[in-house]
Amino acid sequence: MILRSFASPGTHFRIVPSGSPPSVDGLAITEPKWLECTECGARVRIDGPDSHTTTIDNLPHERDCPQRDVVSQWFENTFLHG
Numbered sequence: 074m075i076l077r078s079f080a081s082p083g084t085h086f087r088i089v090p091s092g093s094p095p096s097v098d099g100l101a102i103t104e105p106k107w108l109e110c111t112e113c114g115a116r117v118r119i120d121g122p123d124s125h126t127t128t129i130d131n132l133p134h135e136r137d138c139p140q141r142d143v144v145s146q147w148f149e150n151t152f153l154h155g
């Protein structure tokens with residue numbers, strides 16, 4: 074298995090904001106809610122700054138997604154140490 078950095082130019086992920094008011098999901102409309110793989114569209118819920126459980130390793134990628142092996146270093150740096 075070849076590990077690639079999440080921050081490398083060859084990888085494509087995006088943060089998707091909630092899009093719904095706090096009364097729906099507890100998040101403001103512009104707060105990050107989903108981490109999405111732009112290759113296959115897989116999404117994983119971002120649990121918030123206190124959670125250490127959400128990483129891109131949890132993304133339910135399609136079987137043939139080219140980004141399945143991307144590690145979560147970028148995510149950790151951004152959400153856990155930022």
Ligand SMILES: [Zn+2]
Nearest residue numbers: 110113134138
């Ligand atoms: Zn994917």
